[in-house]
Amino acid sequence: MSHAAPTNDSAGGYALSFNNLQVTFETAGPDVHAVKGLSLAVKPGEVVALVGESGSGKSVTSTAAMGLLPENANVSGVAKVGNVNVVGLEAGKMRKMRATDIAMVFQEPMTALNPVLTIERQLTEALELHGIAYGKEATARAVELLTLVGIPDPAKRIKQYPHQFSGGQRQRIVIAMAISCDPKVIIADEPTTALDVTVQAEILDLLRELKDRLNTGILLITHNMGVVADMADQVAVMFQGNLVETGTVEQVMLHPQHEYTQRLLSAVPKLSPVVIDANAAHAEQTASAGRELVLEAKDLVLEYDMRGTKFRAVQGVSFDVAKGEVLGIVGESGSGKSTVAKAVIGLLPVAEGTLSVQGHNLPKLSPREARKVRKSIGVIFQDPAASLNPRFPIGECITEPMVVHKEGTKASRIQRAMELLDAVKLPRSVVNRYPHELSGGQRQRVCIARALTMNPELLIADEPTSALDVSVQAVVLEMLQDLQRDFNFACLFVSHDLAVVDMLADYVVVMQSGRAVEQGKVKTVLHAPQHDYTRRLLAAAPVPDPHEQAVRREAWRTLNATR
Structure with a gap:
């Protein structure tokens, strides 16, 4: 197969190539053999997806190509960026290559951005460092990059700090930084993990467009099989440091040979296509009496204080969750879904309306009483590294x-x-x-x-599986279902993965720009959506079949074009 191991004489045609790459980490215990003789190549303008579970060696492979492995790593074999072998390359030369020859889009945008520097400073830094542009010219180029990656009002927002952007917008900024010096190859390490589906669809479109325009090779590291089907030309599957299967996206996704690949694909949560009689919605509202409410919000208004000016993040949202139920809140970055979770945990005051946990209205409680109530709330945050x-x-x-x-x-x-x-x-x-x-x-x-x-009565899960690969996600979701059965807690599940919400939640609230545009039973809302925005969200969710995904992508573009 042409793609496996590049021979030395043909390596000139590749943007990035690995030949028999071995990475071992020295630890206090036995050495950890993270990558075992990996050979793989990425051509200019091509997307090669490297998939596998956490700990399979995907990120170690990419970090080796960037020359960013820690001191305790022993690397042998060849990792070539263009024609330069970066294994053992001296630090100064490697530093020059970063951004100009090889750039990386990291998984967690908040940890990839410096929280104390403005976006302008962070974007112009690379341009000035590599002598591409200085001063006003660098700022103009930075604004241009933000426009390119779809950040609204870039000239004004460039003066802001990372925490003032939503997760999806931060990831766009990280992509802007990666392409700022026109690299030959971009390593995208889970670039859409923490993003909701419509933003993910836009970012994948963006990466595809940039790749075609700049003829950049992309090594896409992901565990999202829908993203693989959508983006990749070639797929390489890693398991415990070994490549177990490589081939075109059609071969690997539609006819997986290795049992591990088959297992990965079968673990992908799928949206079940069901159409329900629209009249069913009225019957279910009355049938749900006798629920033991744990969390209730009525006409909830939440605001952020931005240096004296109030920004309304959530406007007039009402919902409730009872014991043993899961309520999914879905929507795009910036729609206010995580803001609702923050208010329940007490990280944000309630501006108007009521928010009750077990009958106690949080805004009316003293700090000590509120703390008592919050003892019965468990929280799972989106980013495990930061929490x-x-x-x-x-x-x-x-x-x-x-x-x-x-x-x-x-x-x-x-x-x-x-x-x-x-x-x-x-x-x-x-x-x-x-x-x-x-x-x-x-x-x-x-x-x-x-x-x-603390054996919580209420579990707040803010994107708890967004950073996990599919088989781990499947296990974690199953585990959450088991745990809920055992502990019988109510769960507020904030997610952008509609398939996960479909699998896990009983009820769903679809949020857009701080308002609930559609809510009700999952069966009704996700399978027979009434609102145009919900339809668009559903169309944007990628599926792990390259042919079906191509059709869905077109449908998504059409829906967006008619907005």
């Missing part, structure tokens, strides 16, 4: 809520941590390891364990 204290071992991360609420003894806390590690299917041995020693999927399980520490 675990890097200086705490896993055991302490999990039992932190017990310490905060002064519960239990040291021994009983450790016992609780062990039980929860069992519940989230992690080996008990991780109790003394640190967050950076775990993969993203494992970290997220730790976050779920921590959320359950």
Whole structure:
């Protein structure tokens, strides 16, 4: 097959190529062999998707190409950017190549951006560093880049800081930084993980357009099979450091040979196409009496104070969740879905309306009373890397809520941590390891364990599986269903993955620009949507079949064109 191992004489035609790449990490215990003899090539203007689970060696491969592996890594073999082998390349030369020859779009935009510098400073930095543009010219180029990646009102917003942008907008800024110096190859490491489907569709369109315009090779590292079907020309599947299957996107997605690839594809949550009688919606409202409400919002208004000016993030939203139920909140970045979650946790005051947890209206409570009520709320955040204290071992991360609420003894806390590690299917041995020693999927399980520490009545899950690969996501979602059955908590599930909401939630609220545009039972809303925006969201969700995805992509473009 032409794509496997590039021979040395043909390597000139590749934007990025690996030949027998081996990466081993020295650790306190036995050495970890992360990449075992990988050979792969990316041509200019081509997208090669590298898929596999957390810990399969995908990100280590890309980090090797960027020359960013830590001190304890031993690398052998060849990783060529254009014609330059970057394995063992001296630091100064490698630094010159970054951004101009090879650039990276990282998975977590908030950790890839510097929180204390304006977007302007961060975009102009690379341009000035590589001598491409200076001063006003660099700023003009930065505004142009933001326009290119679809940030509205770029001349004004360039003066803002990363936290003032939504997750999707931050990822666009990271892409703008990556393309600022016209690199020959872009490594996109889970570039759409934390994005909702319409933004994801736009970002994939953006990457595709940029790739064609700049003839850039893209190594796309992802676990989203829909994204693979949508974007990739070639697919390489990694498992435990080995490449187990490579081929064209049609071969691998439609006729997977290796059982691991088959397993990955079968784990993808799918939206079930059902059309329901529109009159069914009225019957279900009355049938749901006798529910034990845990969370209730009425005409909720939430505002951010932006240096004296009020910004309304949520306007007049009402919903409720009862014991044993899951309410999904879906919408785009900036639609206000995470803002609702923040208000429930107490990270944002309620401007108007009521927000009640177990009958207690949060805005009316004193801080001490509110704290008592919040003891019964567990939270799983979107970004596991940012929500675990890097200086705490896993055991302490999990039992932190017990310490905060002064519960239990040291021994009983450790016992609780062990039980929860069992519940989230992690080996008990991780109790003394640190967050950076775990993969993203494992970290997220730790976050779920921590959320359950206090036996919550209400679980707030803000995009809990967005950073996980499909098979891990399938396990985590199944686990959440099991845990909910065991603990019978109410769950507010904020997500942009409609297939996940379809699988997990009983009810759904679709939000757009701070308002609820459609809400009701999942069966009704996601299978027979009434609102144009819901239809657009559904059309934007990628499916793991390249042919079907091409049709859906066209439908999505048509829906967008008629807006």
